[in-house]
Amino acid sequence: MDSVTVAYQTYGTLNADRSNAILLCHALTGDQYVADPHPITGKPGWWNDLVGPGRLFDTDRYFLICSNVLGGCMGTTGPKEVNPATGKPWGQDFPIITIGDMVQVQARLVDHLGIDQMFAVIGGSMGGMQVLEWCASRPERVFAAIPIATAARHSAQNIAFNEVGRQAVIADPEWREGRYMDHGTKPRRGLAVARMAAHITYLSEPALHRKFGRNLQGDRDAFEYGFGAEFQVESYLRHQGSTFVDRFDANSYLYITRAMDYFDLAAEHGSLANAFKGTKTRFCVVSFSSDWLFPTVESRAVVHALNAVAANVSFVEIQSDKGHDAFLLDEPEFHATLSGFLEAAAVRRGLPPAGSKGETP
Amino acid sequence: MIMSIGSLRVDLRLIADMVETGSRVLDVGCGDGTLLAWLGRHKDVDGRGIELSMAGVSAAVAQGLSVIQGDADTDLKDYPSGAFDTVILSQTLQATYEPKTVLNHMLRIGRRAIVSFPNFGHWRVRLSLALNGRMPVTDTLTYQWYDTPNIHFCTIHDFLALCDELGITVERAIALDGKGGVLPFDGDGPLANLFATQGLFVLSRAG
Incomplete structure (x- = not known):
């Protein structure tokens, strides 16, 4: 370069x-x-x-x-x-x-x-x-x-978390071997999942419990028994994931997490x-x-x-x-x-x- | 209660007076760094501290001292030999898991060590156990047996015997009363062992 x-x-x-x-x-x-x-x-x-x-x-x-x-x-x-x-x-x-x-x-x-x-x-x-x-x-x-x-x-554990995030990005078909910008698209779902997983590691159980507990989303008072965002903590993570995608580049995420992994x-x-x-x-x-x-x-x-x-x-x-x-x-x-x-x-x-x-x- | 002079506890002032101007000092169990701050201000000492409690460490660091959170048992081994002129262990020896190892490390990383501890041979302690049949609780030993952090009590004579066993030279021995004042007899004699509330020792190792 x-x-x-x-x-x-x-x-x-x-x-x-x-x-x-x-x-x-x-x-x-x-x-x-x-x-x-x-x-x-x-x-x-x-x-x-x-x-x-x-x-x-x-x-x-x-x-x-x-x-x-x-x-x-x-x-x-x-x-x-x-x-x-x-x-x-x-x-x-x-x-x-x-x-x-x-x-x-x-x-x-x-x-x-x-x-x-x-x-x-x-x-x-x-x-x-x-x-x-x-x-x-x-x-x-x-x-x-x-x-x-x-x-x-x-640490090995942190490399492992990073790898989960990278694989989520790479598994998204919209990643297109990293050439998504040439196609005017973004691996939104993959990067969002990477962020959701990473975000959990930035918090703690007591912090999550204090913020959300097992509280249900919206004004619900009963489960809907499905895979929508039932719990507040789920919708919080989904929100974290989707807003992150708007401001961060998926390839940057791959390269920077890799740089951390190599650090010793x-x-x-x-x-x-x-x-x-x-x-x-x-x-x-x-x-x-x-x-x-x-x-x-x-x-x-x-x-x-x-x-x-x-x-x-x-x-x-x-x-x-x-x-x-x-x-x-x-x-x-x-x-x-x-x-x-x-x-x-x-x-x-x-x-x-x-x-x-x-x-x- | 322990008196203080010029905002420094009497026993700490005694220790401070033994420290050479401009020397390198490690204070093990430094609390909020009162002694280190005093030494920095009045004796131009390059001081470092180790303290167990977060409150103590943050108070010390917040006043600009170099203090790490840790303890004598786990953190002394890392320091290189001869890194300090004086290593201080004030009222902490009896709370360490391995007093022998701690003393050896102190005299490895420091040219000399200053150690003070409560004397379990004091007559009140002896009397309390002898007459009441209960573990002693006094003005300076305020804990009950079940909540005391002091797990390795010794008398002044016990301590001197250990120094002998470890080949440690006792350069000075001072007997102190409960207020930290100096008592008028030999710090390593039988009177000290019976009447001193605390013992204060300057140690070195030949060679």
Whole structure:
């Protein structure tokens, strides 16, 4: 691939010595619209409430960058964009990509913006994998790192879930060997099923029970004894599936889930501790107690590796029953932890304290 | 109740005074990080902490300290040898599953260790068991037998015998009263074993 287009958003202003940049890394189906309404769905950005003047990611003090990942479908080069060699969408001709490739593209963007070292690189889930990849491959460019609800390698169970999603897409006749765009169609049903299955893994039984229980759909008070959406949880999942299809490309879903599957920092570096050897980055690792997709044990493995190289690391497992998605939700203890860590790191980096509007003291 | 001076508990202040300026410190069972914060502010210490409770860890991290959620039994093994100048274990030894392993790890990853624990040889404890025939519940040992996290109680003499067995050098031994004040007799003598509410020890290992 000769050239890559990167779609990105920024918030706040880069300071004179270019030391206040924060790179936010989005998750599998996220995008660069961290704090803007989504251009297709109109919904608020995925960390909308955390970004702004005086907020956790204080736009008066920090310069926030978020780019759509390589292989994505919101403007960065991916399977739905046109392959210059053929004049047609890449489709399945798009090369297989890795988390390392995504980070390499982000690094080129950061170069382009004239930033040597980022103050912080932050992300949850697949975004957290990118954070860890940054720290392993380009440690000198990351002053502080916050990998959230993530892992240094994709587990067998998670590869299995991804495979279910991919097979659902591939089994849809409208997928047409990945060339659906040439036929002006979409594997809607397959991608929707993939999203439904994945969505369950982002939640937890208590969260599902609290939201829906065994409640029936609409104003029904009895079963209809059929295969329509009897239960509220079914119609919720169907809705999640069908709205996802409107905003996400099926081939992107295949390529990005594959990139997650390949991720294994320990295998790449001999051992996980080796991946972080000599690091000077300050780490804050966060997990959530009810997350069964990226359970706390995965974060602990990262923490143990960081301890083994005497890295500067904080780690907390936030008590929450909201499952993996907790990192996108209102979790005051989580936000207080991030805020404290960032403030202390800002002092170490010589950035002005909170409330100072970015002026040098 | 334990008194505090300048917002630091008396026994913690004693420990803080033993820590060298600018040194690397690991506080095992650091709670909300009070001691680490004090050491960072007053002694320019590069401090790290391990704490079991989420509330403690988030309070510590929220004030900018480097603290991980974990415990002495499971998390000390990962640290490289000689990573710290001082490893502190304050009022936690009696709650560990494997006190021997914990002490060995402390002196592997730290040049020296500072350990404090409640003395089960205190006369009130002895009297309570001898006269009442009940497990002692005192001002400093407030738990009932069935809900105590303290699973490995020892007396000061028990502890010294263990140090001897493990080849650990006791550099300093200090006897403390229930308020954390220093008692005027040898921290490793028979008076300490009978009258000290807590023992505070600085340990090292030759070679």
